[in-house]
Amino acid sequence: MPEALLSLSGVNTRIGQYHILQGVDLEVPRGGLTMLLGRNGAGKTTCLRTIMGLWRASAGRIRYADAEIHGLKTPDIARLGVAYVPENMGIFAGLTVRENMLLAARGGPPDEKRLAWIFGLFPALEKFWHALAGNLSGGQKQMLAIARAIVEPRKLLLVDEPSKGLAPAIIGNMIEAFRELKRTDTTMLVVEQNFHFARSLGDTVAVMDSGRIVHAGRMDALAADEALQARLLGLSLEAHQ
Amino acid sequence: MKRDWLPVVLVPALALAALPLVASLPIWVTLTAAGLAMGMMIFMMASGLTLVFGLMDVMNFAHGAFISVGAYAAASVLIALKAEAQAPSLAANLAAIVPAVLAAIALAGVLGWFFERVVIRPVYGDHLRQILVTMGGLIVVEQLIVVVWGPDMIPLPRPESLGGAFVFGDAAIERYRVLAVVVGLAVFGAMWLALNRTRIGLLVRAGVENAEMVESLGYRIRRLFVGVFVAGSALAGLGGVMWAMYQESLTAQMGMQVMVLIFIVVIIGGLGSVVGCFAGALLVGLTANYTGFLAPKLALGSNILLMVLVLLWRPRGLYPVGK
Numbered sequence: 001m002p003e004a005l006l007s008l009s010g011v012n013t014r015i016g017q018y019h020i021l022q023g024v025d026l027e028v029p030r031g032g033l034t035m036l037l038g039r040n041g042a043g044k045t046t047c048l049r050t051i052m053g054l055w056r057a058s059a060g061r062i063r064y065a066d067a068e069i070h071g072l073k074t075p076d077i078a079r080l081g082v083a084y085v086p087e088n089m090g091i092f093a094g095l096t097v098r099e100n101m102l103l104a105a106r107g108g109p110p111d112e113k114r115l116a117w118i119f120g121l122f123p124a125l126e127k128f129w130h131a132l133a134g135n136l137s138g139g140q141k142q143m144l145a146i147a148r149a150i151v152e153p154r155k156l157l158l159v160d161e162p163s164k165g166l167a168p169a170i171i172g173n174m175i176e177a178f179r180e181l182k183r184t185d186t187t188m189l190v191v192e193q194n195f196h197f198a199r200s201l202g203d204t205v206a207v208m209d210s211g212r213i214v215h216a217g218r219m220d221a222l223a224a225d226e227a228l229q230a231r232l233l234g235l236s237l238e239a240h241q
Numbered sequence: 242m243k244r245d246w247l248p249v250v251l252v253p254a255l256a257l258a259a260l261p262l263v264a265s266l267p268i269w270v271t272l273t274a275a276g277l278a279m280g281m282m283i284f285m286m287a288s289g290l291t292l293v294f295g296l297m298d299v300m301n302f303a304h305g306a307f308i309s310v311g312a313y314a315a316a317s318v319l320i321a322l323k324a325e326a327q328a329p330s331l332a333a334n335l336a337a338i339v340p341a342v343l344a345a346i347a348l349a350g351v352l353g354w355f356f357e358r359v360v361i362r363p364v365y366g367d368h369l370r371q372i373l374v375t376m377g378g379l380i381v382v383e384q385l386i387v388v389v390w391g392p393d394m395i396p397l398p399r400p401e402s403l404g405g406a407f408v409f410g411d412a413a414i415e416r417y418r419v420l421a422v423v424v425g426l427a428v429f430g431a432m433w434l435a436l437n438r439t440r441i442g443l444l445v446r447a448g449v450e451n452a453e454m455v456e457s458l459g460y461r462i463r464r465l466f467v468g469v470f471v472a473g474s475a476l477a478g479l480g481g482v483m484w485a486m487y488q489e490s491l492t493a494q495m496g497m498q499v500m501v502l503i504f505i506v507v508i509i510g511g512l513g514s515v516v517g518c519f520a521g522a523l524l525v526g527l528t529a530n531y532t533g534f535l536a537p538k539l540a541l542g543s544n545i546l547l548m549v550l551v552l553l554w555r556p557r558g559l560y561p562v563g564k
Contacts, residue, residue, distance in 0.1 A: 052457060054453060054456075054457070073456075073461075074453075074456040074457055075456050075459050075460055075461045075462075078456070078457055078458060078459035079459045084457045086454070086457070090451055090453075090454035090457065092446070092447045092450050092451060092454070093450060094446060094449075094450055094562060095443070095446060095447060095450075099443055099447075102440075102443065103443055103444065103447055103455075103458060104458050106458070106459050106460075148458075
């Protein structure tokens with residue numbers, strides 16, 4: 001297995017009186033796509049937000065590209081090459097698609113070649129380039145959220161439930177887009193509830209339960225082991241198969 | 242891109258609807274000019290507050306302090322330069338007005354910077370404490386004004402070239418009101434350009450919607466917060482000067498008194514929306530003047546009624562910001 005670009009060890013996160021992450025140990029191999037699965041409330045979103053610095057870990061270590069990032073502020077983590085697509089997509093509804101993309105390109109206007117590549121992944125964005133992002137459909141908003149995250153090359157992409165609420169046809173498009181992204185050297189950590197989506201894309205997988213990682217390994221191994229799926233993911237898996 | 246023009250169209254629609262009720266063109270012209278001038282001044286004072294509300298999610302009841310401090314700073318300069326201010330020469334008047342306005346903007350801006358660091362920063366994310374500490378801050382500043390400038394109302398005659406009126410047939414429009422409209426339009430134009438044609442403006446608009454996502458894109462939003470807070474305070478100072486010269490007097494409580502109108506405008510416009518704030522301010526100014534003429538007993542409550550009607554139509558204001 002390639003060396004880890006991101007590793008969490010013993011990470012604890014508390015939100016108010018709730019102890020959400022209770023000692024998370026996770027390794028995300030460089031250049032691959034790691035799926036983070038688990039039932040609702042297992043702590044997946046909290047895990048991504050903690051990595052991003054949006055919630056502060058109360059204990060543990062978070063290492064990224066051989067540097068400790070626990071304690072850094074969110075903008076500083078982003079500037080190290082980490083992009084984040086939250087569960088609600090975080091689209092700026094009152095800005096146009098173009099303005100959303102301009103804002104994400106910190107280094108100046110987006111590179112034309114890269115933009116053409118992104119339009120190849122998500123043709124709708126070119127069509128609605130000057131439209132208000134708030135007027136896009138749910139699928140188009142998700143495309144914009146991901147396009148915004150990759151408008152400049154990033155080392156690590158954190159994506160929270162990219163298939164959530166999308167029609168099956170759009171999910172198919174999204175899977176194709178992620179396959180194309182996998183051909184780049186971007187490392188991805190993707191939270192998912194849709195097992196079909198996860199199985200189609202994941203190289204490695206980690207499963208969370210009650211704020212801990214309870215399983216980590218190859219995605220194809222989990223996909224082939226129905227008993228393990230049932231034990232780790234239970235009804236939530238069957239509902240999405 | 243499809244724009245929603247309906248709230249903006251409401252302003253001329255309200256003015257035209259008032260014409261048959263007023264039944265006299267000269268009086269209608271005078272009332273409309275007065276309403277627009279009042280609206281522009283309220284806009285100057287309210288625009289900073291709406292951005293602070295929207296971007297920083299801060300309920301700043303101390304905004305009125307920046308208005309009062311701006312007005313007092315300008316008054317001090319105008320009183321010190323009385324000879325220039327009252328001379329029958331535009332050049333001499335400008336020699337008093339320009340430093341007075343700059344003093345108002347600078348002092349209100351510095352006070353805003355101090356407030357953000359000392360009063361607001363410890364209570365980000367806690368609305369109840371924000372209300373308490375900013376109300377407390379407003380009272381402290383008011384009392385400091387009393388200590389420095391005294392408790393009595395200070396008369397502030399307008400500089401000579403801002404007195405008098407333009408007469409068109411039977412209609413008279415005070416020069417000062419024309420100036421207020423021009424300055425208000427200039428402030429709105431500058432804010433619109435800054436928000437829509439610059440990268441900082443793009444960041445502010447995005448931050449108003451989702452500050453956390455702006456940080457996730459790699460921008461240090463706290464710096465933006467401070468900049469917007471200082472700019473909003475400086476604008477309040479400018480509005481304070483304009484308002485004091487409009488009233489031709491100033492008191493330590495003038496900021497608190499005008500805050501009711503400012504909150505109505507910010508709510509009507511939609512929290513965080515500068516265009517909404519502009520349309521809302523003009524509606525409030527026109528409504529106050531038309532109602533004051535047509536039904537003086539209703540004048541006090543007319544803006545509350547306007548707010549109720551707008552919120553029944555658009556519960557999140559004229560231009561809701563997509564948070």
